[in-house]
Amino acid sequence: MTATTASSATTMEKGPAAYFKTRLGSFLAVVPLGLWTANHLWNNLAALHGAEAWEAAVVRHSSPFAEALGAIIALAPLLLHTVWGLARLFMWRPNVGSYTYYGNVKFILQRVSAVGVLLFLGAHVYLAWIKPHVFEGHGEEFEDIAKEMFTSADGPTLIVYVLGTLGVSYHLANGLQSWAMGWGLVGSRDAVKKFEWVSLTSFVLLLAMSWGAIFGLYTAGRAIVAQEAHDKAPAAVQH
Secondary structure, eight states: OOHHHHHHHHTTSOSHHHHHHHHHHHHHHHTHHHHHHHHHHHHHGGGGGOHHHHIIIIIOOSSHHHHHHHHHHHHHHHHHHHHHHHHHHHHOOOOTTTOOOHHHHHHHHHHHHHHHHHHHHHHHHIIIIIIIIIISSSOOOHHHHHHHHHHOTTSOHHHHHHHHHHHHHHHHHHHHHHHHHHTTSOOSHHHHHHHHHHHHHHHHHHHHHHHHHHHHHHHHHHHHHHHHHHHHHHHHHHO
C-alpha cells in the first residue's frame, strides 16, 4: 500500500473513536475470523477422504453447546466486521484513475472483493447452516453438497464456490498486510515489501485449501451421481 492509498483510507474518519473502530475492525477480521476461516478450510479438506471423514470434521460436534459456541465465535466477529466494512465502503472514494500504483490497485480490489465475499458468505451461511438446521432439522449432509457441487442442478454452485473462495482468500490475505501495518508490526517501506510475501503465501495456502476441498466435494459428487445412475440402470432395462 502506498502513502497515497493509506492517506485516502485514513482521512475518511478522524479522532480517537475512529482510531479505535479501525483497530477493532481489523483485529476482528484477522484474529478470530482469520483463524476460524483457516481452520474451517482445513477441516473441509476432509472431503478428499470421503463422507465419513468430512462429516466428522465439519458437521459433528461434541455437544450442542460446542456447536453454538463455534457459531458465535464465527458469526459475531463476522457481523461486526461487516458493519465496520460497509461503513468504510460507503465513505471510500477511488483514486486509482489518478494514481495507478500497485498498492492502489490492491486497495480497490480489497474493497471490490469485500462486496463479493459478503454476498458469497451470506448464501453460504444460509445454505450450509441455517437451511439444514432451522428448516430441515439436521446438519449439512455430505451427499447433498457433493452432488450439488457436481451437478449444480439448482444453480451454478461450483462456479460460485470457486469465485467466492477466491475472493475470501484474497480479502483475508491482503487484509493481513493492512492489519500488520495498522497495528505497527511493519513500519518501514522495506518491512512492508517483505511482509508482501507473507500476504502472498497466505493467499496461496488459503486458495489451495479452498479449491482442494471443492475438488474433493466435486469428485465425490461425480461418484455418487454415477453410482445412482448405475443402480437405476437394471430397473430401466427390466421395464
